[in-house]
Amino acid sequence: MGGAGGPLARTIRAKLTAALQPTHLEVRDDSPVTGLPPGAETHFGVLVVSESFSGLPLLQRHRLVHEALREELAGPLHALQVTARTPQQWQRDPRAPPAPPCLGGSKRDKRRGKEEEEEEEEEGRQ
Template sequence: MAMAAHEIEAMIVAAIPDAHVEITDLAGDGDHYAARVVSESFRGVPRVRQHQAVYAALGGRMGGVLHALQLTTAAPDKEL
């Protein structure tokens, strides 16, 4: 059973409340997504830790219900 994009976004925002999340269904199958997650909480945090925070937000669904997630994380631009 695949996950819907809005479910992925909701789980990430629930764990990282200030996150701006953009989800793209890469294959149109609800199984292969790209996510861009921007959060102030990522500022100064190594990229691997940022990704770990997003994966933790998904509660172990990676590799099971959610087959593939191309992940990009960042802190917001200071100009924004």
């Protein structure tokens, strides 16, 4: 994680910094490992360490991150892995979790695959 990244990565970094004043922030572009072309910037992971998370349950922490990135989540940002910790939690365990595996595809792709299978079966019967 880390690094400047592309335009969306920089926007994510700026918005999370403004909203949560993190003591540590990492932004990871996972798009390349999902098989997308370079520069796609659709899948990200963020590690945010902020005092703003103190006393909040995990769900509320994630809501704060999502609220800061509302516009991006409605547009170009397709997937977001959030790790939200307090400075004390980060001090005890300063490791970022690995990116989850991307299962790939979408419902549209699965439908298309099923339609193609049905067409092939139909052709086989003829």
